[in-house]
Amino acid sequence: MKLWFEKQRYLIDFTLASMARRKARNLGLLGVYTVLVFVLASVALYTHALRVEAAKVLAASPEVILQRLVAGRHDLIPPGYLEKVGRIRGVQKKEGRLWGYYYDAVVKANYTFMVPNDASIAKGEIVVGPALERSRGLAAGNGISFRSYSGKLHTFIVASVLPQASEIASADLVLMHEEDFRAFFDYPVGHYTDIALSVANPLEVRNVALKLAAALPDSRPILRDEVLRTYASIFDWREGIVLALLSAAILAFGILAWEKASGLSADEKREIGILKAIGWETGDIIKMKFWEGLLISLTAFLAGFVAAYLHVFYFAATLFEPVLKGWAVLYPEFRLTPHIDGLQVATLFFFTVFPYAAAVLAPIWKAAITDPDAVMRG
Amino acid sequence: MRPMRPRPSTLALLLLMLATAAFAATLLDAAVPREQREAELNATRALVARLGLTDLALFTEARYTRHPSQADLHSAFQDHPLALEHFPTGSLLPPPRYEIVVRETALPD
Structure with missing residues (x-):
């Protein structure tokens, strides 16, 4: 065992000395490789953590949201609609929700105006989300005016700011009293935006949705399961622009690996010829090159992954910010709880380390089994 | 030495x-x-x-990106029938995958 270990160490010594002769090329390769793993791992870690976070947070959202559609468009719930829902068995609680969008021309951002059902906000006061606090420089006790869609100016006092920790769900919220909301948007009395239903038995949710669709044909029930599924597929890293951009990088790396796989440089061929001529066996040469491939790919994988972990969970995925922000002015500042999906890491390892090690070995095998004299002559 | x-x-x-x-x-x-x-x-x-x-406040630029679960599938192409979706988020955010409850073609989406 000790002999085997010593032999491998000498092979590594020799490999490193040989790699040092092509320092720029190997360091460049290691750099590109590490960056590629870093970007792929960052995307994988970020999307997985976000999916887990969304599933945890949205598990508390209403079981069923009932929208009314008119000519294929979302419309207000008229008076009397809520009562019809109440007659459906299995529905434990039903509440009309009041919410809408407001475009603030001052900071060119969209806010979500909402009325909490527990009537916890006094008339004339609002509670704002943390992103709004930042963008408008608001604090508790400040006054703020919004021009409503009818042209009237409405002034509110900021009662408090929602906690920063919940920013992922509440960044752009403006919570207000029901009367203020109705006056601001000229909302007709008794009308609601949509209806939130709670269903006592989770197994009954689908049945309730079917009954709702039958009893109220102009309605569209949105189940929590559907919402969760939407968020499970959100940022799916196999889709979207991030991967589209990455595919160019992957392709470039593929070309690099292919270039290495399809032929050896004259220097490398000569080296193999000399080694064989002085008595190295084919197996030793392959072992040496195996160490070369493993050292580069394993170092790149480990360094890239660790850097990606720090980037996503300790530096809030700063490099992705421009892509993820899009055109949104209000962007939530949030830290994700670290989550690692073992399968994802294994997949990443398999697709980054193995192809390279294989690409390195194939041409070496070809050169190592030919006659040293022929190899040296090229 | x-x-x-x-x-x-x-x-x-x-x-x-x-x-x-x-x-x-x-x-x-x-x-x-x-x-x-x-x-x-x-x-x-x-x-x-x-x-x-019902939704995370990740993308606040348009109503169908702010509440993807609440928007109808056509809202991204609302300007005219052949309009391409023009918010960058549209390329990150796939449209919601709703299960059809009962009405397969009775109503849009």
Whole structure:
């Protein structure tokens, strides 16, 4: 065992000395490789953590949201609609929700105006989300005016700011009293935006949705399961622009690996010829090159992954910010709880380390089994 | 006499061991429970339950990106029938995958 270990160490010594002769090329390769793993791992870690976070947070959202559609468009719930829902068995609680969008021309951002059902906000006061606090420089006790869609100016006092920790769900919220909301948007009395239903038995949710669709044909029930599924597929890293951009990088790396796989440089061929001529066996040469491939790919994988972990969970995925922000002015500042999906890491390892090690070995095998004299002559 | 330099293989194996240890540390770090984060998450969940929120405030640029679960599938192409979706978020955010409850073609989406 000790002999085997010593032999491998000498092979590594020799490999490193040989790699040092092509320092720029190997360091460049290691750099590109590490960056590629870093970007792929960052995307994988970020999307997985976000999916887990969304599933945890949205598990508390209403079981069923009932929208009314008119000519294929979302419309207000008229008076009397809520009562019809109440007659459906299995529905434990039903509440009309009041919410809408407001475009603030001052900071060119969209806010979500909402009325909490527990009537916890006094008339004339609002509670704002943390992103709004930042963008408008608001604090508790400040006054703020919004021009409503009818042209009237409405002034509110900021009662408090929602906690920063919940920013992922509440960044752009403006919570207000029901009367203020109705006056601001000229909302007709008794009308609601949509209806939130709670269903006592989770197994009954689908049945309730079917009954709702039958009893109220102009309605569209949105189940929590559907919402969760939407968020499970959100940022799916196999889709979207991030991967589209990455595919160019992957392709470039593929070309690099292919270039290495399809032929050896004259220097490398000569080296193999000399080694064989002085008595190295084919197996030793392959072992040496195996160490070369493993050292580069394993170092790149480990360094890239660790850097990606720090980037996503300790530096809030700063490099992705421009892509993820899009055109949104209000962007939530949030830290994700670290989550690692073992399968994802294994997949990443398999697709980054193995192809390279294989690409390195194939041409070496070809050169190592030919006659040293022929190899040296090229 | 020149001081003995460590063998390249010693340095390389040391570096690999260090990198492996850092990798193991990330796995460990992710597995450690975080009480403060749990408390914050519970507070967020309570807020979601209290307000009946349905979506994350990740993309606030358009109404169908702010509440993807509440928007109808055509809202991204609302300007005219052949209009391409013009918000950058549209390329990150796939349209919601609703299951059809009963009405297969009775109503749009």
